[in-house]
Amino acid sequence: MSHVFPAPGPVGHLLGTHLEGHVAAAHPLSPRAAMAGLPPITHQLLAYNPQSIWELETARLPRPLQALRRRARAFAQTQLQPQALAIDALPHLPAGEAHPQVQQLLALAGQEGWLYDMLPPPLGSGAWLQTPYPLAWRACLKVEEFSRACGGQMLLLCAHQLGMAPIMLSGDLPLIWRSFAPAARATRQGRPHLFAFAITEPGAGSDAEDGHGAAVCKPGVTARRERDGWVLNGDKVFISGGDLADQVTVFAALEGEGFESWTCFLVDKGTPGFRPVRTELKMGMRASGAAQLSFDQVWVSDRAVVGGLRQGWSLNRSTLNLSRLPVASMGVGLAQAAVDIATDYACQTHLGGKRLIDFQDVQLTLAQMIAETCAARALVWQGARTWSPRQGVASMAKFHCTDTAISVIHQAMDLMGERAILHGARLEKLYRDARLTQIFEGTNQINRLSVIEDLQEDLLARAAQPTSTSTRRPAP
Structure with a gap:
């Protein structure tokens, strides 16, 4: 028989029944209740608030980037996710043609500032308060949220900024002005200008x-x-x-x-x-x-x-160093979508009169998926916090995060069984979208070689050192 115990101290209210194999959050033996009983001064060192991982991560961002992340999620959830499956299933059109849904999305995204947010006005639509923060970091926050909603619509909206990157990196101010100022103005007026x-x-x-x-x-x-x-x-x-x-x-x-x-x-x-x-x-x-x-x-x-x-x-390699981190964020967003879908399925599905989420092996799988996704995101954010991303760091994040996406989606598909292969379940689309991220922006094999290329001098120096006695082959 299960019991729910009142929480001591500031928790103050019951948080519902517990999952099988766990005590309730309000139980005196739960970590949250235990932490609540510590003196106030200790709370400065050990905070334990009932927040989602997404909220906790967002709260650690600088305020302008918090606003960017929240705005990107809102746009993705209201505009991209509802039509993701429908657009994915539309007939293939000849080159240069676009379905009305795609045209409307491009116009809306342009008017709301998502196509030129890399630069502030008058060259773009980015918020001035965000300009002190690296381009890659800002792009990663947006790309992850868009990818979580739909990989295809994300690429439709974000690949255009890849085309802008060589112009930005050229440092040619007259070219930057005559390329971006009129294009951003037309885009804000509902006539998207794409690169x-x-x-x-x-x-x-x-x-x-x-x-x-x-x-x-x-x-x-x-x-x-x-x-x-x-x-x-x-x-x-x-x-x-x-x-x-x-x-x-x-x-x-x-x-x-x-x-x-x-x-x-x-x-x-x-x-x-x-x-x-x-x-x-x-x-x-x-x-x-x-x-x-x-x-x-x-x-x-x-x-x-x-x-x-x-x-x-040089412009090509510099562009790739800048863009591979957002591609890594594509992997993080697709992995997060798989975590969300699998979690909802486990919470809402019953087997033998028991919720799937109450089976310990399901809990273990979800924990693994969550950990892999959070670790991938941390790798991206670590690399994106600098204005000059190193090739090795960007390439490492790209191949690791996109490989992680495939791993997490596989685990979600195993958990959901036959439901996973249905178009309406979204997982099979996630897999198809994620597989592309392992190929473009340099295959993951090429990106692994880029990591070694970045370490070339160090590796050659090590190779030139005398062989240690422990590794020297014995004489015949």
Whole structure:
């Protein structure tokens, strides 16, 4: 027979019945009741408030970022989550076309400031109080909440900022002004102006994100000098949002040279010779198109060179160092969604007259999922708190968090059994969305190699040290 005991001290009210195998929160042997009995001065060291993990984490953020996180969750829950499954199941459209739901979402997100929140007015829509905090940290908070609601709609809204990043990182103030100020103004007025980031080529995927791979690959998109500008030829593939973008930051090698000559060009939609060929019918994140872009004698002026000639490789790697942390947050958001779905299922489902949440093995599984998700989030926040994310840290977070997402979703699917494979249960969509995060922004294998690349000098120094007697092979 179960009992509920009144709590001593400031707890003051009963918190309901307990889970099987646990005492109630108000029981004198519970940690909350025990802590409540300590003297007030001790409460400064040992706080034990009945808050959710999300609320506790949010409270530790600076106030402007608390407001950002709460606002992102509210937008995701009211605008993204209700239509996530419906948009995922819509028919595949030709390149350049968008369903009305997608068009409406882009317009709404633009008007509410989510497309240009990386920069403050007049270049963007970000709050001035948030500008002292790193771009990556702000992006991670938003991306996690959007991903938790829908991975596809998140990518639709956030990949556009990847296209903006090379322009921002170029430091070219006149280019930044003429690119962003009118675009942000039109977007606020309900006419979303989108950017896209184009590096991947048919013969070079993650090779374009690894120095050794790029050294032995032949560039597919080239730039030839002509008049007061450049002529681009070649194809880019798997470009998120590339078919809907108004402008694309395109990376091309100078004719006759390799990836070391990569230069970034800003190409406008409608430029003669530039067209989106197709979008892929892909397994996940279906609300956002992955486009093949064709460049056939596309002429761009010298004013469209971003950051200077042969600076494309540095802009590319810098952009990836900035963007891999938000991709890690995609994994955290998808994992959190799996935790939420599995927890609701365990609390609302009965087996043999008993709630699933009362089975100890279910509790153990949920605890593992929660711990893995919280640890992944902590890794992201640790790396994102700096204005200059290191390659190794960003890559480590990217592969660890996206792998964690798959692990957590697998555990949720095992817990839910046959329910997990149904579209309405959301888990199978989570799995499809999460699988993509292990591939884009550099495959997780490439990101593991990036961690080692960052440690290269230290590893070579260790390799040069004399072999210790404990590891030296015995003489024959």
